Amino acid sequence: MSLQTAPLDRRNFLRAAFAGAVAIPLGVSLASCSTGGGGATGKVTAKNPFGLADNTTVDAVIFKGGYGTDYVDFAGKLLSKEHAGSSVKVTASTTIASQLQPRFVGGNPPDLVDNSGAQSIGFNSILDQLEDLQDVLDANNLEGTKISDTLYPGVLTPGEFDGELKALNYVLTLYAVWYSGSLFEKNGWTPPTTWDEAYELGGQAKAAGKYLFVWGKEAATYYQTLAIDSAIKEGGDDVRLALDNLEEGCWSSDPMQKVLTSLKKIIDAGYFKPGGSGTQFTAAQAQWSNDQSALLYPSGSWIENEMKSQTVDGFDMKGVPEFTVSTSSSLPQTALRSTAGEPFIVPSKAKSVAGGKEVLRIMLSKEAATNFAKTRLAPTIVKDTVPDDAFGSTALASQIEMLNGAGSDTFTFTFVDNYGTNQDQLVLWNAFLDGKSSVNELTDGLQKISDKVRDDDSIKKIKVT
Amino acid sequence: MSLAGSSDVAGALAAAPGGGLKSPRRRRGGRRWTFDRISLFVVFLGIPLAIFLVFVISPFVQAIFYAFTNWNGFSSDFQIIGFGNFVKLFGDDIVMTAFLNNVILALVVPLATIVIALAFASAITVGGPSLGPIRGIRGSSFYRVVSFFPYVIPAIVIGIVWAGVFDPSHGILNALLSVLGLPFESFAWLGEESTARWCLIFLMVWSFVGFYMVLFVAAIKSVPSETYEAARLDGAGRFRMTMSITLPAIRDNVQTAYIYLGITALDGYVYATGLTPGGGPSNTTLVVPQKILQNLFTNGQASYASAMGVALSLVTLLFAVVVFAIARIARGKDDPR
Numbered sequence: 001m002s003l004q005t006a007p008l009d010r011r012n013f014l015r016a017a018f019a020g021a022v023a024i025p026l027g028v029s030l031a032s033c034s035t036g037g038g039g040a041t042g043k044v045t046a047k048n049p050f051g052l053a054d055n056t057t058v059d060a061v062i063f064k065g066g067y068g069t070d071y072v073d074f075a076g077k078l079l080s081k082e083h084a085g086s087s088v089k090v091t092a093s094t095t096i097a098s099q100l101q102p103r104f105v106g107g108n109p110p111d112l113v114d115n116s117g118a119q120s121i122g123f124n125s126i127l128d129q130l131e132d133l134q135d136v137l138d139a140n141n142l143e144g145t146k147i148s149d150t151l152y153p154g155v156l157t158p159g160e161f162d163g164e165l166k167a168l169n170y171v172l173t174l175y176a177v178w179y180s181g182s183l184f185e186k187n188g189w190t191p192p193t194t195w196d197e198a199y200e201l202g203g204q205a206k207a208a209g210k211y212l213f214v215w216g217k218e219a220a221t222y223y224q225t226l227a228i229d230s231a232i233k234e235g236g237d238d239v240r241l242a243l244d245n246l247e248e249g250c251w252s253s254d255p256m257q258k259v260l261t262s263l264k265k266i267i268d269a270g271y272f273k274p275g276g277s278g279t280q281f282t283a284a285q286a287q288w289s290n291d292q293s294a295l296l297y298p299s300g301s302w303i304e305n306e307m308k309s310q311t312v313d314g315f316d317m318k319g320v321p322e323f324t325v326s327t328s329s330s331l332p333q334t335a336l337r338s339t340a341g342e343p344f345i346v347p348s349k350a351k352s353v354a355g356g357k358e359v360l361r362i363m364l365s366k367e368a369a370t371n372f373a374k375t376r377l378a379p380t381i382v383k384d385t386v387p388d389d390a391f392g393s394t395a396l397a398s399q400i401e402m403l404n405g406a407g408s409d410t411f412t413f414t415f416v417d418n419y420g421t422n423q424d425q426l427v428l429w430n431a432f433l434d435g436k437s438s439v440n441e442l443t444d445g446l447q448k449i450s451d452k453v454r455d456d457d458s459i460k461k462i463k464v465t
Numbered sequence: 466m467s468l469a470g471s472s473d474v475a476g477a478l479a480a481a482p483g484g485g486l487k488s489p490r491r492r493r494g495g496r497r498w499t500f501d502r503i504s505l506f507v508v509f510l511g512i513p514l515a516i517f518l519v520f521v522i523s524p525f526v527q528a529i530f531y532a533f534t535n536w537n538g539f540s541s542d543f544q545i546i547g548f549g550n551f552v553k554l555f556g557d558d559i560v561m562t563a564f565l566n567n568v569i570l571a572l573v574v575p576l577a578t579i580v581i582a583l584a585f586a587s588a589i590t591v592g593g594p595s596l597g598p599i600r601g602i603r604g605s606s607f608y609r610v611v612s613f614f615p616y617v618i619p620a621i622v623i624g625i626v627w628a629g630v631f632d633p634s635h636g637i638l639n640a641l642l643s644v645l646g647l648p649f650e651s652f653a654w655l656g657e658e659s660t661a662r663w664c665l666i667f668l669m670v671w672s673f674v675g676f677y678m679v680l681f682v683a684a685i686k687s688v689p690s691e692t693y694e695a696a697r698l699d700g701a702g703r704f705r706m707t708m709s710i711t712l713p714a715i716r717d718n719v720q721t722a723y724i725y726l727g728i729t730a731l732d733g734y735v736y737a738t739g740l741t742p743g744g745g746p747s748n749t750t751l752v753v754p755q756k757i758l759q760n761l762f763t764n765g766q767a768s769y770a771s772a773m774g775v776a777l778s779l780v781t782l783l784f785a786v787v788v789f790a791i792a793r794i795a796r797g798k799d800d801p802r
Binding site: 097098101104105106107119120121122124125126128129217218273274275276277278279280283287293419420423424426427430431434452456458459 | 538541549559628635654741743744745748765
């Protein structure tokens, strides 16, 4: 019957169409495997240490978070002034990882990336595609001083991987316990420096109808940061290295257990505002900065900027270094977890590697760094850019004071960011702060997360020293 | 589904004038590839098929392929490592929890949604006064519109708004309960293991009920009202009418609804992320897509994420097979479709 020929035709047609449709994406993905290269370079001079080619447009993709992107535009304008004909094209992004994934795979990444935010690229997946930025530090800034001499101590650590500087973290971030200067003054309270003092203050807060701490469900691990920092101050480098290198039993060290027990005492006394595990974290923070129903909040120094619109007038935000367990701790009470955020990276396959580095060099020069501190009320990793009045911000003034007090006693830890464990740890911390789990249960759970990463051969480990 | 749709198009073409069964031209030895025929094929079959293959099938194939590699998502080189990712998957307790959560959602959400939607639909169409013609309860058109509202709101907005409602300190729910004198001052609905999962389920059911109610209303309208009148004369109550007349008559719609709802519940990403971005207390509201996204972009384990995606689609297929099988058994011998 003639009907029989019809399905046959159709089937062949479908078959050919299918083959064609499969071949197209395959071809595209194969073609993308070819690699690019460092790009055109110009002449290396004192004013052009990386050999930026003439008339370059530097392609910068910048995370648009609390700090915005216009500080890079500012550096771009300086670059155009230094190198007539060249300019910086800034693309703002809030989804760095998903937006840049195809460009990294395809071998045509941007010249400069601010790999920050909730959707940043995990560093251990792109390390071998990044430039070593040591030569930026070795170069002179626009004022003629060697850049490495102008930085705060310890700020390069978070960008160092296997002895190479793969990322330059631009914004100085320090971790502290924050409070309202005016509220404390009014009630005659002093900010605590040890866990015992914190416990006592909790009792006074309760008497005044307030809580000591508050937390939000997405930020329960801020208390993990506080606990780790406190344990490191108590026990020194041994504690830090054990955690960072995911050693067996790293959560069971004596200082860590002392800190967790002290924290548990505060939780059991009811000094945490209940309900945190069901509260959105900025709402929880507003209960501290706006409602003032809690006295203290442990956080990074971005907190002032983050809560700007939700802070009650005359709050007078100030910080105090994180607590120690005893007065005979390994590091002094003034020691700080001082690190840097906003990691800027220069991919090796970028069209203009020199352009990426040149923008960084300009950003680290005095004019650009001062502009950042002034407009964002946050210090960069460049020293001496904040005047004594701190542009009128008590939190910024307090930061500078804590930094000066700490001197060279600064440290940081990186395993949470390196291996993306925060998400899994949050669950344990919410339960712990809720009073639902014991110190032992928390320790076991956290240890299990560290063990899981360590025993997984497919995850590249970063040795911390 | 669309593949079947495409061949339907071709089938329709074969039956179209000129290419029809009794066309004299065909008897003379097959059809000619005229310009009209070719352009018709290209426009109605070739282009949709190519789009479908490039944007739907090829990503599927790629994801399956990557699941067997150690690709980290950002470099262009990787090795094929066989079933390593799947072995890891079964040993990963958090991912297994996520799978379990999705399965619970797929069991509870469709059932609850369909029961409620069916009850509403019956009330609106045939649940009215037992005297006079068969009709819905008073004000039924108003209820129909109101209950459709949640479906119009984007899922992420629903998630965020309800997260605010459930807030322990400033949420409207605890405020209302406190006004009634109940001890819910700082109760963390999304922070308690006992309630977080139910909050998520409630949210999903709440957002779907309106749409499926409208679907069922349309289906019930096609059931002849004489059937209901006859049943009423025989003394059947509203519940009996629903179980013995409505449900068998609209069985196919219920089956379709069950599968759609199940597939949505096996995803659940937007609702879960809007409500509890971190996975909830003890991971009780964590869903697999959240883990996929986390591994794909944050942890640099794209191949592992692909393996999870492949496993999730297998679960989804399994779900559809089970629903079809149950429907076939329930249909029995009287309806050999």
